[in-house]
Amino acid sequence: MTRYLVNRFGQALLVLWAAFTVSFVLLQVLPGDAILIKFQNPDLGLSPAQIEEMRQIYGASTPFWQQYLHTLLAMLQGDFGYSVQAGVPVSSLIAENFPATLRLALPGFALALLIALLLAFASSLTGLRGLRNALQSLPSLFIALPTFWLGIALIQIFSFQLRWVPVINPGVWVGLILPIITLAIPISAPLAQILIRSIDSVQTQPFVAVARAKGASQRRVLLHHVARNALLPTLTIAALLLGELIAGALITETVFGLSGLGQLTQQAVNNQDVAVLQAIVMISASGFVLVNLLVDAVTPLLDPRLTHSQGVLS
C-alpha cells in the first residue's frame, strides 16, 4: 500500500515537470510576445527600435535554455516572476484571484455532485417509467446547455426580471449564488450519467439479488450495497472533470464579471503574459495531480479488494 502511494507520488512529480516543460516550450514558440503586445499601443506610437530597447530591458533576449533553467529554479522557490501586462508579481495576481476561483469552483463542484446523486437515486427509485425516463434524459439536456447561455439566462430571470439577487456589486456570497448554479449544472450531467449507468450495472450483480432475497427494500439496497460500488467510477470521472471545471469557471467569471483565475487566464492569453500563463498551467496541473492522488488514496477504502492487488485502476 505504501509502495503504491510512493509510486503514485513519484509519477505525480514527473507529470508536473513534464507539464512545466511542455508549456514553457509552447509559450516560447508562440508568435509575438507580451512586451510587443504591451508597447505596440497606437496611443504610444513607439518606433521598432524603442520597442527593441524595452525588450532588452526586460531580458527577453537571453538564450532559451537560460530562461528555462532560470524559470524552473525560480518556480521551485515559489517565485513565479513578473506579469509584464499588469506590472505586478505573478504571485500577487494569483493570491488575489485564486481564493475567488476556489469560492466558485468548490461549491460549484459540490452542488454538481449533489444534483448528480439526486438525479441518479431519484431515477433508480421511481417506479413510474415516464418520470424515470424524463429524469434519465435530464443529463443530456444539461450537457447541451452552453455555460455562457445558461449564465445569461439565469441573470435575466433571477436578477433582472424577478430581482431576487443583484449581479452588480453584490455581497460576496450573494453574488456567488447564480455563478455556482451556472457552473454546477453542466458538470452535474456527466456525473449523473455515469452514476445512473453504474447503478444499473451494479443492480444486476449477484450480491444485490442476495440482499433482495433477504428482504431488503429497494432504498436500502441502493444506499447500502449499490451506492458504494457505483461511486467508484463516478469518483474517477470526477477527477477527470477538473478540466471542465476550470473551463466552466472561466466562462462563468466572464459572464458574471467575477475576479478569479478564469478571467486572469483570459487576459493573460490575450496579452501573451507568459509568466502568468505558466503559473496557471502549473496550478491547474497541480490541482489535477492532487485530485487524482486523492482518488487513488480513497478508492482502496471504498473497495477493499484494491489493497491486495495493486493498481487495478491505474
Place this chain on the structure above:
Amino acid sequence: MPFPFRLRALSHSVAIGASLTLFAGQAAAADRPVQGGTLIYLEQQAHTNLYPPAGGFYPNGGILNQITDKLTWQNPQTLQVEPWIAESWTSNAEKTEYTFKLRPNVTFSDGTPLDANAVAKNFDTYGLGNKQNRLPVSEVINNYARSEVVDPLTVKFYFSKPSPGFLQGTATIGSGLVSLSTLARNFDALGDARHIIGSGPFVVSDEKLGREVDLVARKDYQWGPKNSPQQGRANLDAIKIIVTPEDSVRIGALLAGQSDLIRQVQAYDEKQASDQQFPIYAPPTRGVNDSLSFRPDNPLVADLHVRQALLHATNSQQIVTTLFSANYPQATSVLAKSAAGYVDLSAQLKYDPEQAKKLLDEAGWQPGSDGIRQKAGVKLALTVYESLPQPQNKEVLQLVAQQWKQVGVALEVRAGDAGSRTLDNLDPSKTPLTVSEVGRADPDVVKSMFYPDNRDALLQKGGSSSKVKSFRDEKLNAILTAISAETDAQKRLTLVGDAQRYLIANAYNIPIFEEPQVFASAPWLKGLRFEAVGRPAFYGVWLEKH
C-alpha cells in the same frame, strides 16, 4: 488667445446625442443638484496603462478624465480653448513659444503643489518621453523642445518648429496633469490606477485589477474649469467603475436599477433603454472615422485600382442601416463632420459594385472557379483583425466581407483577442488592412492616424514596423507635417482638406461611419457632460432621489 476658428459642423452634428446633453444641462440648471451618493458605472473593458498620453483608449479616458485636470479646457459646445489650471496664456506669432500663467493654490491629491515646476515636468515628459522610466512621447505634442519655469506660477514652453496644435493639445485627455511622484514611476507601475496622482475632482481609492476601480470625491476641490457650470467639489461622494464585459448584462443591470450609467450601448439595445425613458447619450469623437486603412506595402493592395475597387465595393450605408442607429452617421470623408477641417467627399465614396468589378478586371484580376478573383495563380484573399474597442466591429467586418465577395474578393476576419494580432498587424504581408479610428478635436488628428512616427495606419517604411519593404508616401507625409506646423489657422484647415482628398484619391482609407461613444443612463442621473471628444465628465453629475 482663443481658438482661432469655429466649426460650422457643430450645428449639424449628431443632433440626438448633442441635444440630449444640452437638455440634461438645462434641466440640471433648473433643479437643485443633490449632493452625495455613489455612481455605479458599468464599463465594457478593463483599463490598460493609465499613463495619461495612453488615455485615448476609451476605458482609460473614462478614468483619467475624473482624476486629472488639464492646463486648459476645451468647451465641448464651442470647441474654444478656455482657462482651467492655466488662468491665461500667450504665444508668439510663429507658435514656437507658449507662456501659461497658472491658478494659485492648486494641489495634487497627495498634497504636493500643482505649480509651474510640476507643469514643466509634465510636459517635458509628454513632449520628450522619459527613457529611464520607459515613458513614451505623447502623440498630441509635436516639435517640443524644452520648458522654462519663469516663476512659481508661470511656465514657458519652447518648440523647435511651429506647433500650432499645442494649445488644444493641453486640453486633451492625453495631457492630464499628474504629480511628480507619478512621473517618477516606471511605465509598468502606471497600470495600477492607485498610482495615478492627479489634481482632479475625484481620487482613486481602490482598485481590483481588471474588475473594478473605486473613486471618491476630493472635498477640497476648488479649481474646476473657469466656465464649467459646476464649481467647487463634485456632487457625488463616490464612483464605482465596474467592468462588465457582457453587453446584455450591462443594459439589463441598468434597466433593472442595479446601475446608474453604462458605456458602450450596442445600437440594437438602444430602443430598450429609450422605450423605458432611460436617456441615451451619443457624444461624437470628432476625428478619423471608423474606417479601414490599407497597407500598400502588401503586393495584393499595392495597385491603386484594387484599392479603389474595394472602396467602391464597400456599402457603408448598408452597414449603418443594418447594424447601427441614428447615432452612427454614415461617413462622408476620412474625418467626421464635426472634426476640424472636414471636407465632404461623399461623391468620391459612392457604392458602385459595377465600377469595382471593372477596376478589378482592368487590374488583371479574373474571377476563379470559386468566385474569388485570381491573378498569376494568386487569389485576391485579404485578412483583417477585428478591433475590440470599436462598436460591433466584428459584425461590420463580416458585412464588408460579404459585400466584397459580390465583386470576387475574399476577406477573412480574425478575432481581435488573439495574441498574434499585434504582431500580424505590424506585418503588411499578413494584414493588408487594418481597422482605424481616433478622436481628437484638432486638425492634428489626421496626422496622428497616418504619420509614420505616430499611429502609422498605412505602415510606412521607417515607421512603427520593421517588416515594411518599401512603401512610403512622402507627399502624404509632407501634407501631414505641414498641418502640425502651419501657424495660419485658415491655411491649416485647407491642409487638412488636402490630406483627406489625398487619402481618398489614393484609396488609402475606406471611411465607414462616424464613431460616437454611446452611453445610457438611469432617468435619475443628471448633469452628465462630455469633454470635446466624448469622454464622460462626472464632475457635475448628481443622482436625484429615487
